[in-house]
Amino acid sequence: GENVEQHPSTLSVQEGDSAVIKCTYSDSASNYFPWYKQELGKRPQLIIDIRSNVGEKKDQRIAVTLNKTAKHFSLHITETQPEDSAVYFCAASISGGFKTIFGAGTRLFVKA
Amino acid sequence: GAVVSQHPSRVICKSGTSVKIECRSLDFQATTMFWYRQFPKKSLMLMATSNEGSKATYEQGVEKDKFLINHASLTLSTLTVTSAHPEDSSFYICSARGGGNSPLHFGNGTRLTVT
Numbered sequence: 001g002e003n004v005e006q007h008p009s010t011l012s013v014q015e016g017d018s019a020v021i022k023c024t025y026s027d028s029a030s031n032y033f034p035w036y037k038q039e040l041g042k043r044p045q046l047i048i049d050i051r052s053n054v055g056e057k058k059d060q061r062i063a064v065t066l067n068k069t070a071k072h073f074s075l076h077i078t079e080t081q082p083e084d085s086a087v088y089f090c091a092a093s094i095s096g097g098f099k100t101i102f103g104a105g106t107r108l109f110v111k112a
Numbered sequence: 113g114a115v116v117s118q119h120p121s122r123v124i125c126k127s128g129t130s131v132k133i134e135c136r137s138l139d140f141q142a143t144t145m146f147w148y149r150q151f152p153k154k155s156l157m158l159m160a161t162s163n164e165g166s167k168a169t170y171e172q173g174v175e176k177d178k179f180l181i182n183h184a185s186l187t188l189s190t191l192t193v194t195s196a197h198p199e200d201s202s203f204y205i206c207s208a209r210g211g212g213n214s215p216l217h218f219g220n221g222t223r224l225t226v227t
Contacts, residue, residue, distance in 0.1 A: 034216070043219060044156070044205075044218050099146060099158055099161055100158075102156045107153070
């Protein structure tokens with residue numbers, strides 16, 4: 001089955017700096033890669049997603065890149081702010097209702 | 113956007129009792145819902161896939177007789193933790209997909225404490 005690895009487990013950056021979180025997946029059939037942000041005690045919220053027919057997607061300060069050949073994808077947050085502090089999960093799935101497998105999560109701390 | 117409601121948000125029960133958690137899709141129909149378990153500071157572990165009108169599909173290592181899943185309608189799936197034990201204490205969270213290639217939407221989660 002699918003296996004998603006995520007690094008780093010913890011990331012601490014200074015406000016205004018960029019943060020990069022990387023994930024790899026094992027199932028070459030996976031074609032949908034969402035990223036979720038989870039604040040303490042709350043539900044995961046989708047922040048951005050990318051499909052396998054696209055190499056990069058950007059939404060304001062957040063961007064995601066996908067390398068299908070290497071089977072890895074990354075989340076980039078620019079101009080980080082304290083409110084970006086949370087746990088971020090990458091995930092992989094085969095679209096069409098199949099199960100989504102999550103990475104272990106990255107705890108991001110943005111220091112003011 | 114798609115909304116998933118999960119109830120209760122917190123529950124405390126005694127060992128040996130059963131607890132039912134409900135997951136509802138409020139503004140869309142979900143033929144498939146997913147149940148996850150999350151330990152403190154850990155990732156979301158998929159427990160089972162709930163299929164409307166048929167049996168749930170459980171992940172390896174998840175006891176189907178302990179975690180009973182019922183998906184009787186297109187908007188409701190329930191997870192019943194039977195004969196609860198302190199090791200079952202955890203954060204349980206459901207999710208549903210609105211269909212096609214739409215993303216997962218999560219419920220608010222249920223924090224279960226078994227004393």
